[in-house]
Structures are given as structure tokens and as C-alpha cells.
Amino acid sequence: MAIEEKGTSSKGPEKGEAYGMAAITQVLSGLSFPVSKQDLLKHVGDRQVRYYKNGDLVGLKNVIEQAKMDEFQKPTDVVHAVKDSFEKQAKAA
16 A cells, blocks of 8 residues: 655655665566576666665676575565575675
């Protein structure tokens, strides 16, 4: 349900302004699930997201390539795989 505020509707951040899971979800928009890793990589292309609000842009392709799954049943599978990868990178830093 959208929140109405002063005559405008809000459905979340505008494209390019989102970070974290919202940014990843925006990239997945329009993709049909289940999806293979190869088809997901084609859809993502060279797109980059900002995982942390003040962090650098990160290419999703590299992160998805590291995912252990070969097929994603739903968008949350992709989100979890990306989250796991980012958390591992943060611990290594």
C-alpha cells in the first residue's frame, strides 16, 4: 500500500537513490522467476548498486557469480545470496 503524503504517492526510493536490498530489488524488476544464474547474469549486466548508504557502487555481476545457487526460485533467493556475499566481504575487510 502506497503512503499518501501531500498529494504524492510513495512506492519507495526512486531508481538510483536506493541502497541495500531496495537497490537489488529494483534491479530484479521485470525478471520472471524461477531464473537460472546465467539468465540472471544477463539481466543484471553491468549494473551497479550501492549496498551501504554511504558505500561505493558494487557490480552485481561479480557478486552473483559467487553465489552457490545455480537457479533462483524467487527474488528473495537473489537478495539472500547477495547479502551473504556482502557480509563475507565486510568480515574480510
